[in-house]
Amino acid sequence: MEVSPISTCTGFHHIHPRATPLSFPLTPRISTTSSSRGRGSRRSSAAAATPTLVDISCNDPQNGCAVDAQRRHSKAYLARKNAILQVQQSPHLDSALQRLGGVLKVQDLNVILRNFGQQRRWQDLSQLLAGGMKVKDGYSKALELVQELNYNGLQMDSVMYGTLLAVCASNNRCEEAQSYFNQMKDEGHSPNIYHYSSLLNAYASGGNYKKAEELVQDMKSSGLVPNKVMLTTQLKVYVRGRLFEKSRDLLVELDTLGFAKDEMPYCLLMDGLAKTGCIDEARSVFNEMKEKCVKPGGYSYSIMISSFCRGGLFEEAKELAEEFEAKYDKYDVAISNAILCAYCRAGEMESVMRTMRKMDELAISPDYNTFHILIKYFCKEKLYMLAYQTMEDMYRKGHQPAEELCSSLLFHLGKIKAHSEAFSVYSMLKYSKRTMCKAFHEKILHILIAGKLLKDAYVVVKDNAKFISSAAIKKFAKSFVKLGNINLINDVLKVIHGSGYKIDQRLFQMAVSRYIAQPEKKDLLLQLLLWMRGQGYVVDSSTRNLILKNGHLFGQQLIAEILSKKHMRSKALKSHWMTNG
DNA sequence: TTAGGGTTAG
Numbered sequence: 001m002e003v004s005p006i007s008t009c010t011g012f013h014h015i016h017p018r019a020t021p022l023s024f025p026l027t028p029r030i031s032t033t034s035s036s037r038g039r040g041s042r043r044s045s046a047a048a049a050t051p052t053l054v055d056i057s058c059n060d061p062q063n064g065c066a067v068d069a070q071r072r073h074s075k076a077y078l079a080r081k082n083a084i085l086q087v088q089q090s091p092h093l094d095s096a097l098q099r100l101g102g103v104l105k106v107q108d109l110n111v112i113l114r115n116f117g118q119q120r121r122w123q124d125l126s127q128l129l130a131g132g133m134k135v136k137d138g139y140s141k142a143l144e145l146v147q148e149l150n151y152n153g154l155q156m157d158s159v160m161y162g163t164l165l166a167v168c169a170s171n172n173r174c175e176e177a178q179s180y181f182n183q184m185k186d187e188g189h190s191p192n193i194y195h196y197s198s199l200l201n202a203y204a205s206g207g208n209y210k211k212a213e214e215l216v217q218d219m220k221s222s223g224l225v226p227n228k229v230m231l232t233t234q235l236k237v238y239v240r241g242r243l244f245e246k247s248r249d250l251l252v253e254l255d256t257l258g259f260a261k262d263e264m265p266y267c268l269l270m271d272g273l274a275k276t277g278c279i280d281e282a283r284s285v286f287n288e289m290k291e292k293c294v295k296p297g298g299y300s301y302s303i304m305i306s307s308f309c310r311g312g313l314f315e316e317a318k319e320l321a322e323e324f325e326a327k328y329d330k331y332d333v334a335i336s337n338a339i340l341c342a343y344c345r346a347g348e349m350e351s352v353m354r355t356m357r358k359m360d361e362l363a364i365s366p367d368y369n370t371f372h373i374l375i376k377y378f379c380k381e382k383l384y385m386l387a388y389q390t391m392e393d394m395y396r397k398g399h400q401p402a403e404e405l406c407s408s409l410l411f412h413l414g415k416i417k418a419h420s421e422a423f424s425v426y427s428m429l430k431y432s433k434r435t436m437c438k439a440f441h442e443k444i445l446h447i448l449i450a451g452k453l454l455k456d457a458y459v460v461v462k463d464n465a466k467f468i469s470s471a472a473i474k475k476f477a478k479s480f481v482k483l484g485n486i487n488l489i490n491d492v493l494k495v496i497h498g499s500g501y502k503i504d505q506r507l508f509q510m511a512v513s514r515y516i517a518q519p520e521k522k523d524l525l526l527q528l529l530l531w532m533r534g535q536g537y538v539v540d541s542s543t544r545n546l547i548l549k550n551g552h553l554f555g556q557q558l559i560a561e562i563l564s565k566k567h568m569r570s571k572a573l574k575s576h577w578m579t580n581g
Numbered sequence: 582t583t584a585g586g587g588t589t590a591g
Contacts, residue, residue, distance in 0.1 A: 166583060271586075334588050368588095
């Protein structure tokens with residue numbers, strides 16, 4: 001595998017002093033064997049890459065201007081601004097509203113609604129609207145909303161309903177949208193074209209074309225004429241409902257009305273067709289669009305490239321990616337991902353690296369998909385360390401890698417003896433919010449034992465003993481007692497005993513041998529002997545002889561007493577225990 | 582101040 005293209009990117013983000021440099025693992029450390037770096041050094045490089053709050057605030061030349069601007073506003077205005085911020089940031093929205101509702105005007109609530117909608121804080125939004133009610137129960141929630149707003153002396157206005165309907169639609173909350181729409185009408189607001197298209201958009205997610213058609217009729221009879229957005233949204237309804245004949249007819253209608261001059265309606269249809277497996281039909285819509293001199297852009301290419309990738313047509317995907325690159329110069333993260341995916345699937349390493357550099361130059365931040373595509377690709381090319389570095393970068397940027405990806409990478413890292421990197425992947429999954437399959441713990445345990453990372457192995461066993469087979473526990477115990485940190489041997493024995501595993505005489509004898517080899521740890525041996533006896537373990541004769549033979553190392557009297565069942569509570573033993581235990 | 586489109590997935 002030729003890896004030099006990656007090395008040429010080394011230190012790219014040091015050359016470009018941008019605010020958010022793309023830190024792909026474009027490093028010269030590429031190797032298919034284990035890196036010699038310890039985990040500590042990786043952490044410090046991560047820390048160096050993350051700017052601190054101090055860095056940011058000290059470099060903010062606009063701070064002063066903001067303060068001046070604030071001074072020019074009235075007190076009431078500032079109070080409202082402040083109230084908006086407080087409501088947005090409050091973890092208890094209903095109480096914040098109760099406290100601040102008197103200050104807020106209708107337009108302020110709109111600001112808050114939009115903000116939550118943009119951030120997809122659906123839970124917050126429904127809490128804001130329903131005073132903490134469950135997200136379900138759309139209709140009663142609408143009633144709660146009225147109560148909540150009335151309580152705060154506020155009433156929904158037409159624009160607010162517009163925002164709210166749009167939020168419902170983009171969150172697939174069809175029932176809620178309908179309910180708010182009705183409520184709005186009940187309150188005497190007549191719906192305008194914005195309300196109708198939002199509700200129509202809400203119907204699209206369920207492909208509910210019957211209701212959609214009724215709504216369009218309803219709108220027409222109220223005297224409104226469907227415009228480009230309305231008809232395009234209706235096309236979306238048909239596409240989502242897989243009514244492709246109706247979709248085509250509507251596209252013709254849009255075209256006749258002069259509403260199909262941009263690629264959007266074509267994109268809707270192509271995407272729907274491709275996702276239903278009709279890739280040939282999608283391709284012909286794409287070509288038809290080009291023939292009609294509709295200017296294609298990132299969306300249509302991204303749909304087609306991704307569809308080809310999904311359908312296994314990697315060469316065609318690659319060709320389309322190249323065509324896009326040759327003809328267009330507008331990139332964003334979605335088209336970049338589609339292009340990356342095409343090159344990855346076609347195995348075009350040079351092009352993958354070129355695309356990564358281009359993203360870097362254009363300051364396009366990689367997102368979850370970018371990382372996912374790249375890690376999968378690097379794994380496929382057996383560039384496991386590069387895949388690992390990419391995953392680390394992904395994690396640092398706040399994305400949680402999927403379990404299957406972690407599992408596969410962890411397995412390969414183990415194979416190439418990158419033990420600590422494998423453990424790092426395990427930890428990323430463990431500390432993310434994702435679920436972890438139970439077998440994962442045992443997998444990493446074997447890798448850690450192979451890499452003699454016994455302290456980490458101990459932590460894994462301690463936290464997950466119930467998910468680990470007794471054979472693996474036994475293997476761990478043997479390795480640890482033989483090679484692990486002597487100060488932890490007793491703890492390890494206690495943990496594996498606690499997990500239901502019986503400590504056999506061989507293991508016990510191994511522990512005793514470790515203590516004999518290091519007589520300064522005699523207290524640990526004494527504690528072990530006491531603990532074992534407390535748990536009902538019997539010292540067999542060979543171990544007993546071994547201890548007695550080396551009794552001078554530990555204090556003959558103590559040893560004799562511990563090994564003697566009759567003097568369990570002797571004075572000497574007690575005082576020893578008090579001072580050293 | 583309110584409306585429509587694209588990306589992972591052996």
